[in-house]
Amino acid sequence: MINKIISFSINNKLIIAFLTISLIIGGIWSITKVPIDAVPDITNNQVQVITQAPNLGTEDIEQLVTYPVELAMANLPGVIEIRSISRFGLSVVTIVFDDEMGTYLPRQLVGEKLSEVKEEIPKGFGEPFMGPISSGLGEIYQYTLKVDSAHKDDYSLFDLRTMQDWIVSRQMAMVSGVVEINAIGGRVKQYEVAVSPDELKAIGITIIDVFNALEANNQNTGGAYIEKNHQANFIRGEGLARSLKDIESIVIKNINGIPITIKDVAKVGYGSAVRYGALTQDGEGEVVGGLVMMLKGANSNDVIARVKKRMGEIQK
Numbered sequence: 001m002i003n004k005i006i007s008f009s010i011n012n013k014l015i016i017a018f019l020t021i022s023l024i025i026g027g028i029w030s031i032t033k034v035p036i037d038a039v040p041d042i043t044n045n046q047v048q049v050i051t052q053a054p055n056l057g058t059e060d061i062e063q064l065v066t067y068p069v070e071l072a073m074a075n076l077p078g079v080i081e082i083r084s085i086s087r088f089g090l091s092v093v094t095i096v097f098d099d100e101m102g103t104y105l106p107r108q109l110v111g112e113k114l115s116e117v118k119e120e121i122p123k124g125f126g127e128p129f130m131g132p133i134s135s136g137l138g139e140i141y142q143y144t145l146k147v148d149s150a151h152k153d154d155y156s157l158f159d160l161r162t163m164q165d166w167i168v169s170r171q172m173a174m175v176s177g178v179v180e181i182n183a184i185g186g187r188v189k190q191y192e193v194a195v196s197p198d199e200l201k202a203i204g205i206t207i208i209d210v211f212n213a214l215e216a217n218n219q220n221t222g223g224a225y226i227e228k229n230h231q232a233n234f235i236r237g238e239g240l241a242r243s244l245k246d247i248e249s250i251v252i253k254n255i256n257g258i259p260i261t262i263k264d265v266a267k268v269g270y271g272s273a274v275r276y277g278a279l280t281q282d283g284e285g286e287v288v289g290g291l292v293m294m295l296k297g298a299n300s301n302d303v304i305a306r307v308k309k310r311m312g313e314i315q316k
Helices: 002-011 013-033 058-073 104-120 157-172 197-203 207-216 244-248 300-315
Strands: 046-052 079-087 090-097 139-145 178-184 189-195 221-228 231-237 251-255 258-261 266-272 288-294
Touching (some): 002 013, 046 104, 058 104, 139 157, 139 300, 157 178, 157 288, 157 300, 178 300, 189 197, 189 207, 189 244, 207 251, 244 266, 288 300
Antiparallel strands (some): 046 090, 079 090, 139 288, 178 288, 189 266, 251 258
């Protein structure tokens, strides 16, 4: 057999040369398509169910959130292992599936079960959702938002975090192969209503009245339309609060024909969400940053190249 192969190769030099060149070209092309990673991703086939409930302690989280999720996922096909972490305000349930089931079928099965679990968890105790389609080694790119020294005092940590959440993050999320953008540092801007208990007691209003008024008067609604002169005029009610003054003007209740507004019983101002950490860089103080998470199974070399290109566009 070997003698025949050698004889064929000697008598058909042109064909052998063509096959050799084709093999070299194919090898070079394959090298450019091989995923390049510092460490091979050996993460098993898992789906994480995350529930945030800031008002619950660890014991309540375990009893009212984690256990119902574990119970619902236990009988799914292909499940190898279920493990969970219950902490103050947070529940994380990890469901490990057989590798042969692929990436998307387990997520579909878990998603169908989540609709049942949501009905079992008491209202106001958080809503479970699936984690991103990524792995423990899916973090491929980090970046920070810093202010130029000439404009150091023009932008606060509130402004930088707002830019990160509403501009940079949304632009980066559209890059092919990117599954999630996680923000770090800064201050998440909030509108805070500081209610005065003495004012509530004097007027005869409860904190529930204030809460319901804020919830009911911060939304836009649509109606029907009116036809006039062969034209349709659409009816639309705009009630979305866009400034502190809008919140202050919300009516809580009418007492003897006198409207009681938010500003009569509370002070409205800007605040920030509870911080669990901060990000600094080069010893120059706090900055705002982001982590780019890659889609599981994607080529990190190609995704990073696309991320850098998009980052250059956003920088403009």
